[in-house]
Amino acid sequence: MIPIVYHPRYNITAFGLERYHPFDGRKYRRIHDALIRHGLRRPGDFVRPRKATRDDLRCVHSEDYLRSLRRPDVLGTILEVPIIRRLPAWVVRWRILRPMRYATGGTILACRLALKHGLAINLGGGYHHAASDRGGGFCVYSDAAIAARRLHDEENMTRVLxxxxxxxxGNGTAAVFRGWKWAFIYDLYEDGIFPARKEPEDYPQPVGPGLTGPEYLDLVRETLPDALDAVQPDLVVYNAGSDPYGRDPLAHFRLTAGDLAERDLLVVTEVRERAIPLAMLLSGGYSAESWRIHADAIEGILTRFDGPP
Ligand SMILES: [Zn+2]
Known part of the structure; x- marks a missing residue:
C-alpha cells in the first residue's frame, strides 16, 4: 500500500482567514476524508509526520528569515492577507506557522518513505515560492528543498529532480537549487502570472494562458521524459498543484478535473517506469473544487499503484 502522509494539524483555521484569500485551509482534511469515504484507506492507514524541527528549517533558511516570521507584518505579506498584520504573534504562530511546519515535516517523511517504498504522497506541502531568505505567494518554508537537503546529507541520495x-x-525552490549542483528542477508554468520575476531553471517550460488539457498533456509527454533521462535522479519530488484547473481564480489554463487526474497518473507512471522513487506534494490550487480534484487524482494513482491488500 502506498504510504499517505497526513496530520490533522495541517489544516489552517484562523478566524475566517479563508474569507481573505482564495485558499481552502481545510482541503487536506477533505481529501483525507474522501479517500476514507471511497474505501481506499482506513483512518489508521495514514502516516503521521512530526513537525519540521528547527534544524530542518535551518538547513535551507537563514536565521534572520526564520526570526522575521515572528512578526505578523512579515507573515501578512508572505501570505498575502494583510489582516494577519493585526493578529497577535502567538495566534499567527499557532494557527498558521504550526500547520505549515507539520506539512513540511510531512514532505520530509514522504521523501524518506518514497526512497523506501518507491512512491509516497504527502496530503500537503509544495510551498514552492519560499527561498532561503524570503517567502511569498502563501509559501513560508521551502519544504521540497529542506527534504532534498536532509536526504542528500543523510540517506545517500545523490541527485534530486x-x-x-x-x-x-517554483521560483523559491529554483532559487535554493541554484546553489546545489545535485538538485534540478523541471517546471511547466504560466508565464504571465505570479511570480513577476522568474528564476533560472534547469528545465523550464513557460507557456502562455489558455492551454487546453490535451495541449498541456502533450507538452508533459514530450518534455518530461527527456528531463528524467538526462538527470537520472535518485528521487523525484512531484509538485502536483491543482491550479492549472480551468476554473482556478489564480491561473488561466483550461484543464478539466479529468485532465489533472490524467496528468498525475502520467507523471507517476513515467517516473515509476524508470524505477525512480517519487514523493508527491499537493502545492497550490485555489478553486472550491481543488480538494476534489486532488482526491480523484490520488484515487487514480492508488488504483493503479497500490499493491494487493
Ligand atoms: Zn500555484
Missing part, C-alpha cells in the same frame, strides 16, 4: 506542475513558477 523536482517536477513542478503547479501553474506558477
Amino acid at each position: 523536482v517536477v513542478d506542475l503547479d501553474a506558477h513558477q
Whole structure:
C-alpha cells in the first residue's frame, strides 16, 4: 500500500482567514476524508509526520528569515492577507506557522518513505515560492528543498529532480537549487502570472494562458521524459498543484478535473517506469473544487499503484 502522509494539524483555521484569500485551509482534511469515504484507506492507514524541527528549517533558511516570521507584518505579506498584520504573534504562530511546519515535516517523511517504498504522497506541502531568505505567494518554508537537503546529507541520495506542475513558477525552490549542483528542477508554468520575476531553471517550460488539457498533456509527454533521462535522479519530488484547473481564480489554463487526474497518473507512471522513487506534494490550487480534484487524482494513482491488500 502506498504510504499517505497526513496530520490533522495541517489544516489552517484562523478566524475566517479563508474569507481573505482564495485558499481552502481545510482541503487536506477533505481529501483525507474522501479517500476514507471511497474505501481506499482506513483512518489508521495514514502516516503521521512530526513537525519540521528547527534544524530542518535551518538547513535551507537563514536565521534572520526564520526570526522575521515572528512578526505578523512579515507573515501578512508572505501570505498575502494583510489582516494577519493585526493578529497577535502567538495566534499567527499557532494557527498558521504550526500547520505549515507539520506539512513540511510531512514532505520530509514522504521523501524518506518514497526512497523506501518507491512512491509516497504527502496530503500537503509544495510551498514552492519560499527561498532561503524570503517567502511569498502563501509559501513560508521551502519544504521540497529542506527534504532534498536532509536526504542528500543523510540517506545517500545523490541527485534530486523536482517536477513542478503547479501553474506558477517554483521560483523559491529554483532559487535554493541554484546553489546545489545535485538538485534540478523541471517546471511547466504560466508565464504571465505570479511570480513577476522568474528564476533560472534547469528545465523550464513557460507557456502562455489558455492551454487546453490535451495541449498541456502533450507538452508533459514530450518534455518530461527527456528531463528524467538526462538527470537520472535518485528521487523525484512531484509538485502536483491543482491550479492549472480551468476554473482556478489564480491561473488561466483550461484543464478539466479529468485532465489533472490524467496528468498525475502520467507523471507517476513515467517516473515509476524508470524505477525512480517519487514523493508527491499537493502545492497550490485555489478553486472550491481543488480538494476534489486532488482526491480523484490520488484515487487514480492508488488504483493503479497500490499493491494487493
Ligand atoms: Zn500555484
